Amino acid sequence: SQYEYVKKFETYQTLLPNTYIVVRIDGKGFTKFTANHNFEKPNDKRGLDLMNKAAESVMETFNEIMLAYGQSDEFSFVFKKDAELYQRRTEKIVSCVVSCFTAAYAMHFSDYFNIKPSFLPMFDARAVCYPDFKNLRDYLNWRQVDCHINNLYNTCFWTMVQKGNMTPQKAQEILKDTLSDRKNEILFNDYGINYAKLEPQFRKGSTLIRVLVLKDKHANKEAEQAESQQKREKCEENQGLNKEGALQQQNEEGEEQKENAEELLKEESDSVMTKGEKKYIAGQKKQKKLNSKQLEKIEKSKYRSKIITLSDDIIQNEFWDKYKDSLKLQE
């Protein structure tokens, strides 16, 4: 029609190819939202678990997200370098990720708080590109250090206020300009709290990654298939544009990682495949000679991709070494 020219006023920016895309969402006005819904101070496990639940929904929907890291009212989603979601259009990626997260947060709120939220939870979002793995690690370090610093401060502050019966002003004054060591001392000496022993989820934040797990041999097959079918559909339905890519990739992962995997069957089901296990499998491979095509078909049905939630230190290399193969983030 004569009006269609207005479409030309739309412009779209894309995110540089061959870079890690990080989408960070952050609760809008959560100082008031948490206060209003009486979140426990400084950490409310229900609230943090709800955040993790919403992040899991996002990862189920967008299969190119390899890792998600959350703390406080924020979550960062890391797409692999060659992600093609919406042809890397910035607004599409940002809006769909935040919309998915918000929907999940809103839908599940009452599961965690037993009430309906008294006003709408809302999140902002942004996309950032990181060209290399070191930049990505430094980004995640930045967020985890932020978690640590805020949480140590808040833990001291609220302990002093709640257990020490100090006024907020007094507590703030004492803590002003103190270093980490001093805060640890205050907690330990004055309140008998060993900070390092507190809930890792509070101290380290939450990290969600995808791993391949063995299906439980004794589990109800039908139930499992139903779950798996359901997930595929959720992905398909929400994903829109790169639906086929999504499914294809899941299959490829399967094929690649599961060669000679029958060795693994001896191990307990549902366990994550770590680097050590992989090495073991690789060793076995040389000793045996199998009809690999035939085997593959059998093996495929024994594994499924699963999102797990950790409270690990992601600054040290240990985490990255352990999950290297699952993450597939480092070339």
Added chain:
Amino acid sequence: SQYEYVKKFETYQTLLPNTYIVVRIDGKGFTKFTANHNFEKPNDKRGLDLMNKAAESVMETFNEIMLAYGQSDEFSFVFKKDAELYQRRTEKIVSCVVSCFTAAYAMHFSDYFNIKPSFLPMFDARAVCYPDFKNLRDYLNWRQVDCHINNLYNTCFWTMVQKGNMTPQKAQEILKDTLSDRKNEILFNDYGINYAKLEPQFRKGSTLIRVLVLKDKHANKEAEQAESQQKREKCEENQGLNKEGALQQQNEEGEEQKENAEELLKEESDSVMTKGEKKYIAGQKKQKKLNSKQLEKIEKSKYRSKIITLSDDIIQNEFWDKYKDSLKLQE
């Protein structure tokens, strides 16, 4: 910390000042979402009312939105030219609007459908700038013409399938390449349906605007004040950055529009102030001499801003003439 350099990889784009910002959200994969939840075809009033409800929440949250237009699974939000929300940062505006809309849609879904959604509703969003009022009108025309064309087609199609017992293929074949006139004829001659008499909401889409209304003099004052207070808080809490601007603007509007407004008290309460009414007030103004400061204070308490939902034709000038003063979109 040593990691903070990663913050420099963030860049933010802003939307050109002195242009209308239009944010359009659109349901992701709603072909499947509507099918899955058995939306009535071609229009499900529950679904469309839910969209309107969510749009109203968005307008309550962002007070610089002057008008919203919705049809099918989409909604367009029009910000006034001098909007300052998040300093016009694109990602912030896009993400917060879509997050707010999604939260409301998700939270209220069960109010309209009596079930929980079986998977997450998700919306994409984009922001577009239009430099002048004609461009803006043409944009809205584009959307309403789209509504008309799709709805006429869909109404024919589903009538032929549901009432005419045709196969979808057959119906499609007959409708292929027909003009509007022919479709109207088919409906009228074959099925006795006068398209022009069908639900305006389906034919025209929904338009939400803000108007000033007189408070109901006889209404329960406390209830009203509570409502008003609640709204202010919702706005304040969600709004974040331009909270003060929001409140200030509401007051200014009040002061500006309500001079000599006691004349209006004779009219029925809750009525929208149209152009004619405004003229009348202006006329009265010249005849009287009042202590305006004193009067203002009294008057302020008699009005409140309200969002109304219409199914008007917004292509013709009539709508724009009628609500000119409320919309304040044309310089």
Added chain:
Amino acid sequence: SQYEYVKKFETYQTLLPNTYIVVRIDGKGFTKFTANHNFEKPNDKRGLDLMNKAAESVMETFNEIMLAYGQSDEFSFVFKKDAELYQRRTEKIVSCVVSCFTAAYAMHFSDYFNIKPSFLPMFDARAVCYPDFKNLRDYLNWRQVDCHINNLYNTCFWTMVQKGNMTPQKAQEILKDTLSDRKNEILFNDYGINYAKLEPQFRKGSTLIRVLVLKDKHANKEAEQAESQQKREKCEENQGLNKEGALQQQNEEGEEQKENAEELLKEESDSVMTKGEKKYIAGQKKQKKLNSKQLEKIEKSKYRSKIITLSDDIIQNEFWDKYKDSLKLQE
């Protein structure tokens, strides 16, 4: 080839349609460039004329530029709202305009300074969009006010140093925090200089616009046609993408403005068509009845588009009223 994927890393931004595009270029390190080439202080007419010459070359090359304003080491080029140059791609427009300006500045330097430049003149450039005519006027006001303020200060400063034999420090100290009035007084009382009488080019900067002029009837026809042909070619050759648009537009201008223009032939040739003249023509139009098609053909050959350089005040309306028709900037 296997390498072509790298092309996908290119992205291009475009400038919002239906807005005035202003490209401003500014000499890079001209503090040193002017010092090194012994430019007269505070204004070197040779340098400013060279800038104007380069700007004229730019306007000859890009026919959608309606006005250019220059002062000091900068020039602003104003494209009409519906300019389509390079599909409004930002980098293309910015790079080609600055390249054209630089080439002309470098090529003509020796015509004005009788030496080759001892190092390369270099200019940066940017593109800015302005949505409405008021914004555009304010932009140009901003530049002309800047010209005035700097020039008044510099004139005082260098007069005090050069004629008053003050040290730069002394002059700076005296001028610090003085208002315009005081500076005018110093010039007049201490040095007998009436600032308002100084060279308008220095005080007001230079404004280049396109006007239609009558060809000189007595001029050598061949020479004129050659010039005109040469210009068309220059435009064609450099313009690239919108070559056809360029020629078409020049013709349209011709047709539109020249109706009944034989009346104008009585006036002296080469004169600019002002508003008054236009009105006169319009008046004549009603009295006569002519075969307009026939006439047009004759008339076309009598006019040519010409770029003129003015030192007008462009803040007041007078300038804009006078050249309204030539500028075609205001809808």
Added chain:
Amino acid sequence: SQYEYVKKFETYQTLLPNTYIVVRIDGKGFTKFTANHNFEKPNDKRGLDLMNKAAESVMETFNEIMLAYGQSDEFSFVFKKDAELYQRRTEKIVSCVVSCFTAAYAMHFSDYFNIKPSFLPMFDARAVCYPDFKNLRDYLNWRQVDCHINNLYNTCFWTMVQKGNMTPQKAQEILKDTLSDRKNEILFNDYGINYAKLEPQFRKGSTLIRVLVLKDKHANKEAEQAESQQKREKCEENQGLNKEGALQQQNEEGEEQKENAEELLKEESDSVMTKGEKKYIAGQKKQKKLNSKQLEKIEKSKYRSKIITLSDDIIQNEFWDKYKDSLKLQE
């Protein structure tokens, strides 16, 4: 002033940190420019040498450019990953590079063609980011393959037309859809031309890099110092914003690369330091124990940075291995 608000309409985009910035300039309408100035077909050495000269000026001006590659009417400039020029603002970098190139091309045109250009040479420019070294190599490969393909075609075509007296149509027809091999055969069998023996500059394009060279011990010291001083100033003057960075970097380079470099003094002056030489120096280092501070001071004065122009194959690793240390492009 009241007009300053217009400055807010400016926005600036920046180029993603930690990526190679490539600025490619390309002659605007050079099909006509080269024809008009009777460039030899298919390659005019004067024209290509002039392009190289202009590129050298660009590299002298912007010291963060590590390599430039040119062919036909285009040149690509590669900035190191951590370049900070104009805080990586896109428009600034693009406009200044193209302006510098154009100025040099315009100023030196008559040195190569003995005439003034009959119209202005003009170049467009764009900036592209490449996240890793492989992407960068592939980019350069893309350009050099383009050079090869076009040059082989053009060499055949013009040989057939000029030596074979064919019509352009005939030549085109014969060459249509031929592969490289066939083109080589035609040249060799029909015209006795061994393509591989033709001017490398035409077949491979030109690559400019910076290398450290020993100063000529016997050279006129004063002349040399003057040249060096002049270059520093040119850089300083044009560079603007990151002037200090520029100088600092040059010094650091010096210090780093010249340790124990007196060994090199035995070699002929002005030679490029290759990998082999570096290794040799490194070996010597372990055998001697010197007062390094003292030595450094002496050594610094023995070297200078120099831009050299090559016609190498830059697709193979050989080039990159040879100049690895000079290029410092690979982490």
